[in-house]
Amino acid sequence: MTKIVMVGMNPRTRAAIPWDSDEKIWTLNEAPAKDWLKRYDVLFQIHPRWDWDRPNNISDPNHPLYIKAQSGQCLYCKGEGKAYNEGKEVPCPFCEYGVYTVPQHREGKTIIMQDMNEDAPGCLKMPLPENPYLTSTLAHMLFYAILHKYESIELYGFEAESGTEYAHQRACIEYWIGYGRGMGMSITAPGSGLLTGKHYAYEDFDQGYRSRLEMRKRTLQENLNAAEVAAVKSEGHLEALTPFQKIKAITPVWEAAYDDHFRKKNMVSFIRGTIKELDNAIAILDGYRLDGDTAKETDVRRLIETHYGLG
Secondary structure (H helix, E strand, O other), X not given: OOEEEEEOOOHHHHHHOOOOOOOEEEEEOOHHHOOOOOOOOEEEEOOOHHHHOOOOOOOOOOHHHHHOOOOEEOOOOOOOOEEEEOOEEEEOOOOEOOEEOXXXXXXXXXXXXXXXXXXXXXXXXXXXXOOOOOOOHHHHHHHHHHHOOOOEEEEEOOOOOOOOOOHHHHHHHHHHHHHHHHOOOEEEOOOOOOOOOOOEOOOEOOHHHHHHHHHHXXXXXXXXXXXXXXXXXXXXXXXXXXXXXXXXXXXXXXXHHHHHHHHHHHHHHHHHHHHHHHHHHHHHHHXXXXXXXXXXXXXXXXXXXXXXXXX
């Protein structure tokens, strides 16, 4: 069986990566510069050249030199061999005495790139489907494996969690996982939050409740829009009568207009408060729906900080 292990940057499943297995390991971007990456066979660096070849890469300043398999002056310290930490001079953490030396593990590696770069040894151009739907590097990796008819894929270090910059990538990732499975491939993500979730209507009984809360909020928003219009109109009516309110015949009309405007302003405040409470209810529900390892620190903080009082 031809099997691929794809390794990303998220630490959640890092301890489970089968480094000692015989399977090929594919990774991405600046991962080879990380101490935790024990080995790899194929690197996906599909960003445009102006991106990967820039000298100010925070994750790995010498990434351009690594891609080109080129030792030389450190791009971070510019050959000075020193850096500064909290105002104190320290040795440059990215080189030795100002010189970057390409690691031995760079030799013989395949690098899948957006273009053919002659100065990048082992470079292969990324093939693309017609009208590509590929919103992340992992999606490209999955497509590449499907294209080359691998039989099995294991994913580690990929989460695309909600509330992160990667959340929008999840749908595309799951699309290609489903595509591969439809082609008969085994694609799994051991220990990951990917490909997990409660069975709707069997295990997940509160999703319908949440949908109803959102439906209620939409209806109330429509009510609020109408109430605000009515309040503005009643205010205009009241302001038109105010200069004449002391005229005996006008006084009862003005008082009725005043009461009407007061009621309509209160209705606006009431609906706004109800919408705010619905938002709180949805936040509480979302917080309590998280369970086990799926809860992140940000989710827990959001639940703890939810305001339970009025106002």
